[in-house]
Amino acid sequence: xxxxxxxxxxxxxxxxxxxxxxxxxxxxxxxxxxxxxxxxxxxxxxxxxxxxxxxxxxxxxxxxxxxxxxxxxxxxxxxxxxxxxxxxxxxxxxxxxxxxxxxxxxxxxxxxxxxxxxxxxxxxxxxxxxxxxxxxxxxxxxxxxxxxxxxxxxxxxxxxxxxxxxxxxxxxxxxxxxxxxxxxxxxxxxxxxxxxxxxxxxxxxxxxxxxxxxxxxxxxxxxxxxxxxxxxxxxxxxxxxxxxxxxxxxxxxxxxxxxxxxxxxxxxxxxxxxxxxxxxxxxxxxxxxxxxxxxxxxxxxxxxxxxxxxxxxxxxxxxxxxxxxxxxxxxxxxxxxxxxxxxxxxxxxxxxxxxxxxxxxxxxxxxxxxxxxxxxxxxxxxxxxxxxxxxxxxxxxxxxxxxxxxxxxxxxxxxxxxxxxxxxxxxxxxxxxxxxxxxxxxxxxxxxxxxxxxxxxxxxxxxxxxxxxxxxxxxxxxxxxxxxxxxxxxxxxxxxxxxxxxxxxxxxxxxxxxxxxxxxxxxxxxxxxxxxxxxxxxxxxxxxxxxxxxxxxxxxxxxxx
Numbered sequence: 205x206x207x208x209x210x211x212x213x214x215x216x217x218x219x220x221x222x223x224x225x226x227x228x229x230x231x232x233x234x235x236x237x238x239x240x241x242x243x244x245x246x247x248x249x250x251x252x253x254x255x256x257x258x259x260x261x262x263x264x265x266x267x268x269x270x271x272x273x274x275x276x277x278x279x280x281x282x283x284x285x286x287x288x289x290x291x292x293x294x295x296x297x298x299x300x301x302x303x304x305x306x307x308x309x310x311x312x313x314x315x316x317x318x319x320x321x322x323x324x325x326x327x328x329x330x331x332x333x334x335x336x337x338x339x340x341x342x343x344x345x346x347x348x349x350x351x352x353x354x355x356x357x358x359x360x361x362x363x364x365x366x367x368x369x370x371x372x373x374x375x376x377x378x379x380x381x382x383x384x385x386x387x388x389x390x391x392x393x394x395x396x397x398x399x400x401x402x403x404x405x406x407x408x409x410x411x412x413x414x415x416x417x418x419x420x421x422x423x424x425x426x427x428x429x430x431x432x433x434x435x436x437x438x439x440x441x442x443x444x445x446x447x448x449x450x451x452x453x454x455x456x457x458x459x460x461x462x463x464x465x466x467x468x469x470x471x472x473x474x475x476x477x478x479x480x481x482x483x484x485x486x487x488x489x490x491x492x493x494x495x496x497x498x499x500x501x502x503x504x505x506x507x508x509x510x511x512x513x514x515x516x517x518x519x520x521x522x523x524x525x526x527x528x529x530x531x532x533x534x535x536x537x538x539x540x541x542x543x544x545x546x547x548x549x550x551x552x553x554x555x556x557x558x559x560x561x562x563x564x565x566x567x568x569x570x571x572x573x574x575x576x577x578x579x580x581x582x583x584x585x586x587x588x589x590x591x592x593x594x595x596x597x598x599x600x601x602x603x604x605x606x607x608x609x610x611x612x613x614x615x616x617x618x619x620x621x622x623x624x625x626x627x628x629x630x631x632x633x634x635x636x637x638x639x640x641x642x643x644x645x646x647x648x649x650x651x652x653x654x655x656x657x658x659x660x661x662x663x664x665x666x667x668x669x670x671x672x673x674x675x676x677x678x679x680x681x682x683x684x685x686x687x688x689x690x691x692x693x694x695x696x697x698x699x700x701x702x703x704x705x706x707x708x709x710x711x712x713x714x715x716x717x718x719x720x721x722x723x724x725x726x727x728x729x730x731x732x733x734x735x736x737x738x739x740x741x742x743x744x745x746x747x748x749x750x751x752x753x754x755x756x757x758x759x760x761x762x763x764x765x
Contacts (some may be wrong), residue, residue: 623653654678702729
């Protein structure tokens with residue numbers, strides 16, 4: 205019913221799909237591909253969707269494919285299986301193994317295989333074929349399903365099948381152009397790049413700007429992670445002057461020609477939103493509640509998500525999206541591998557505001573090149589804050605309350621940034637900001653792993669049961685740590701620990717240290733300035749949070765522009 209209504213709205217150019225008060229059963233995921241679609245309930249306490257998609261035990265299911273269907277080279281072939289004790293998938297074409305999926309330690313609770321005829325299945329010939337999917341489980345048992353398809357090398361799906369990422373997925377088309385290499389460096393602060401060759405890019409289109417993680421770059425930042433994406437941005441073209449492309453906002457970091465930087469056109473979905481409803485996932489399937497992919501100016505507001513399969517509301521390859529006035533409670537799976545996150549991934553200039561979470565794994569979070577995002581005025585119960593991977597840069601957390609514990613898969617730090625030697629995540633980038641937050645943790649308050657430049661830690665209260673207030677190592681430099689209240693309950697730790705000698709240039713001023721060992725700075729690194737810090741005993745009543753003269757950087761910057 206939702207798909208039919210969305211199709212009707214799409215023919216009109218978009219509109220509102222209104223759900224009345226009541227309880228709705230959503231039996232399978234819905235993918236929305238049209239612009240300007242809003243799905244709305246009557247309120248989080250009045251409209252509830254129970255997301256009940258599951259694969260019957262003992263079976264596997266082809267997603268979006270029907271027996272006898274005609275497919276083409278780009279048709280998605282997706283198969284789901286029950287996740288409990290899942291071990292591997294194998295896809296057979298006419299009885300011969302053609303593709304497979306075996307989970308790794310970072311695969312989370314994923315129990316699906318997704319491929320295309322042109323991707324891994326190289327043996328298609330025109331005509332009739334049998335596809336057989338077999339899932340194997342830890343006890344050696346198998347589940348199998350087969351369908352007949354007709355392959356036409358010239359066939360193009362009128363509506364792409366896609367792979368559902370969540371109960372409600374807003375999906376843009378994704379990359380739909382060649383890679384256009386830069387003729388010269390894309391400089392931080394520039395609003396244009398010059399391409400090396402002719403192109404077909406036009407005003408109004410969105411482009412993805414990317415620098416590859418070349419061997420030279422890996423060596424420079426000591427990046428031990430050999431996968432993921434690190435330096436990326438999404439911008440909209442405002443002017444085309446030959447090979448020079450102008451866009452709507454300045455680049456936040458450099459995109460060097462030496463690192464094989466390029467742009468690609470990104471086909472996006474625009475102005476999609478969900479509001480005023482509660483979504484509860486009743487089955488253990490590794491699917492997100494609301495997902496925005498290849499999305500611009502999309503949003504979720506006043507949405508409650510209960511026990512998501514993967515993430516509650518999330519975005520990927522997104523820009524200018526918003527998640528506001530929402531509440532997220534619990535997740536089916538918190539065992540690792542990209543699950544139970546609340547934040548921004550491969551997303552740029554997005555806003556999260558007035559969000560409350562309970563028992564997530566990493567919340568709030570930035571990861572995989574996320575840049576220019578803001579998470580503010582939000583409360584995160586029993587999870588840690590993370591710059592989780594991939595050279596995140598120029599993101600802001602402000603006025604957030606974070607209570608960090610280990611029990612939900614968090615690391616126990618109040619805030620954590622992945623180090624360069626981490627082979628699963630790699631280092632994080634420059635100019636991230638923590639402003640006027642209240643952070644309570646079991647171990648070190650803020651732990652950043654290295655290669656970090658010019659972070660601003662301003663006017664926060666950091667309370668730790670055991671460990672330092674701020675820790676960094678491995679060429680982490682030029683930070684400003686100012687106006688904070690540190691409460692170190694163990695009476696043994698320093699306020700700031702600069703672990704290695706290459707941690708230089710930081711300014712540590714006007715902080716109040718309660719408890720700890722009385723040292724303002726420890727370690728082998730040397731601060732540029734240590735001034736006007738005060739050490740006090742921990743009082744019976746917990747010291748209050750700082751009150752900065754400017755309550756919000758976010759609002760100040762908007763008002764100043």
